[in-house]
Amino acid sequence: MKMSDMGITVKKSENFSEWYTQTVLKSGLADYAPIKGCMIFREHSYAIWEKIQEIFNKRIKEKGHKNVYFPMFIPESFLKKEAEHFEGFVPEVAWITIGGNSKLEEKLALRPTSETIINATYAKWIRSWRDLPLKLNQWCNIVRWEKATKLFLRTREFLWQEGHTAHATKEEADTEVMEILSIYKDLVENYLAIPVLVGKKTENEKFAGALYTTAVEALMPDGKVLQMGTSHNLGQNFAKVFSIKFIGEDEKEHYVWQTSWGVSTRMIGALVMVHGDDKGLVLPPKITPVQAVIIPIFYKNVDQELILEKAREILNKLVENGVTAVLDDRPAYTPGWKFNEWELKGVPIRIEIGPRDVKQKQLTLARRDTFERLAIKEEEIVDVVNKLLEEIQSNLFDRAKKFLEDNITAVKTYDEFKETLKKKGGFIRACWCSSPTCEEKIKEETGATIRIVPFEKEKPFSNCIYCDKEAKDVVYFGRAY
Numbered sequence: 001m002k003m004s005d006m007g008i009t010v011k012k013s014e015n016f017s018e019w020y021t022q023t024v025l026k027s028g029l030a031d032y033a034p035i036k037g038c039m040i041f042r043e044h045s046y047a048i049w050e051k052i053q054e055i056f057n058k059r060i061k062e063k064g065h066k067n068v069y070f071p072m073f074i075p076e077s078f079l080k081k082e083a084e085h086f087e088g089f090v091p092e093v094a095w096i097t098i099g100g101n102s103k104l105e106e107k108l109a110l111r112p113t114s115e116t117i118i119n120a121t122y123a124k125w126i127r128s129w130r131d132l133p134l135k136l137n138q139w140c141n142i143v144r145w146e147k148a149t150k151l152f153l154r155t156r157e158f159l160w161q162e163g164h165t166a167h168a169t170k171e172e173a174d175t176e177v178m179e180i181l182s183i184y185k186d187l188v189e190n191y192l193a194i195p196v197l198v199g200k201k202t203e204n205e206k207f208a209g210a211l212y213t214t215a216v217e218a219l220m221p222d223g224k225v226l227q228m229g230t231s232h233n234l235g236q237n238f239a240k241v242f243s244i245k246f247i248g249e250d251e252k253e254h255y256v257w258q259t260s261w262g263v264s265t266r267m268i269g270a271l272v273m274v275h276g277d278d279k280g281l282v283l284p285p286k287i288t289p290v291q292a293v294i295i296p297i298f299y300k301n302v303d304q305e306l307i308l309e310k311a312r313e314i315l316n317k318l319v320e321n322g323v324t325a326v327l328d329d330r331p332a333y334t335p336g337w338k339f340n341e342w343e344l345k346g347v348p349i350r351i352e353i354g355p356r357d358v359k360q361k362q363l364t365l366a367r368r369d370t371f372e373r374l375a376i377k378e379e380e381i382v383d384v385v386n387k388l389l390e391e392i393q394s395n396l397f398d399r400a401k402k403f404l405e406d407n408i409t410a411v412k413t414y415d416e417f418k419e420t421l422k423k424k425g426g427f428i429r430a431c432w433c434s435s436p437t438c439e440e441k442i443k444e445e446t447g448a449t450i451r452i453v454p455f456e457k458e459k460p461f462s463n464c465i466y467c468d469k470e471a472k473d474v475v476y477f478g479r480a481y
């Protein structure tokens with residue numbers, strides 16, 4: 001491969017969709033699979049996924065959740081038990097009908113989500129108030145037979161975590177929903193450096209079978225909205241169909257209250273879109289698998305061993321101080337090649353060491369987010385790198401935050417609404433009468449949906465943009481991925 005084949009050939013601002021695909025493929029995040037609609041998570045994206053797992057596991061384990069694994073096969077009769085749930089998922093379910101040489105007596109779904117199989121089991125495990133709360137989570141793959149697919153954002157198989165909890169009271173389930181939502185917000189904002197709006201979903205947009213759904217939603221640079229995670233209160237819907245009952249302290253029988261919640265590998269797609277630039281990925285320091293790369297600069301007739309020795313010394317110093325650093329000492333590649341490759345991969349800091357640097361006890365650093373280069377004294381390396389990592393993390397968040405704020409537009413009429421959607425996209429703040437009919441009409445006519453209803457009610461500033469009757473809520477619309 002020539003160096004010219006390596007880089008991205010279109011500009012993010014000119015052809016966003018092509019830029020996205022090239023960035024994903026060329027940075028080594030993913031590849032197309034030899035199966036239609038599926039993808040391969042390569043080392044670079046899997047390492048990011050492992051970071052997400054590490055952060056999220058720590059947070060939920062502190063709250064007393066435990067990880068488990070349930071089968072990926074779900075009997076049709078299980079899926080059918082909760083009618084709304086079945087209706088919601090059946091268009092995308094992939095089925096197994098044959099095992100070995102024999103036709104199965106009952107079709108098995110490849111899990112599109114696990115509420116049914118987990119709740120059928122909870123019915124067996126939960127007997128008394130002493131068994132509650134039950135708080136389990138699983139990391140697994142999910143299959144949804146999507147028609148139009150896009151790497152990370154929508155593929156027939158993807159990875160996620162799904163939490164499933166059972167509680168004695170609605171209040172406990174409400175608290176759980178909100179606590180998980182705040183962990184998601186923290187994960188997305190403080191690690192992925194992507195600012196979000198949080199709120200409740202409308203009845204039309206809620207999870208199939210839930211009492212209500214809450215969500216974190218982020219804005220992408222093309223003006224479309226990406227749902228980053230959801231946390232549902234399932235009420236007693238599943239408890240009733242799966243008969244999950246417990247004997248309370250009052251010695252009477254009660255149904256449990258439940259929640260479920262998830263984030264998936266589509267978050268990696270958001271990372272690409274929000275922070276990436278014309279040279280490739282730009283990864284936030286708190287989520288990147290590699291925070292700093294050291295590249296020795298060899299010329300002819302210089303003592304390579306001397307430079308390598310210094311490079312290893314710097315590497316050790318950084319690693320000892322908690323920086324995830326690597327040394328790229330591959331002799332078969334030129335420094336220029338390596339610069340391009342690590343830029344494509346989005347590594348926040350590059351450290352260059354040449355013969356003159358060794359002699360003068362200095363180093364040259366380059367920031368991935370701003371391309372700024374700085375010469376520093378060798379002895380300052382740990383402090384400077386740590387400070388830079390913090391700066392890059394907050395710079396990425398601030399940039400994205402400004403973009404989000406600049407792209408929340410308040411409108412008072414349907415004409416303004418359509419105009420904004422066409423010209424700018426983003427989140428559109430508008431007043432709504434709370435009728436599902438108006439919501440559906442708007443969706444039909446413009447493709448925009450209500451992304452969230454804010455938790456703290458905002459005061460309506462006009463009538464319903466669709467029917468012009470009195471508005472009940474201020475909501476945030478957007479066209480979603």
Ligand SMILES: [Zn+2]
Binds near residue numbers: 432433434435465
């Ligand atoms: Zn209306």
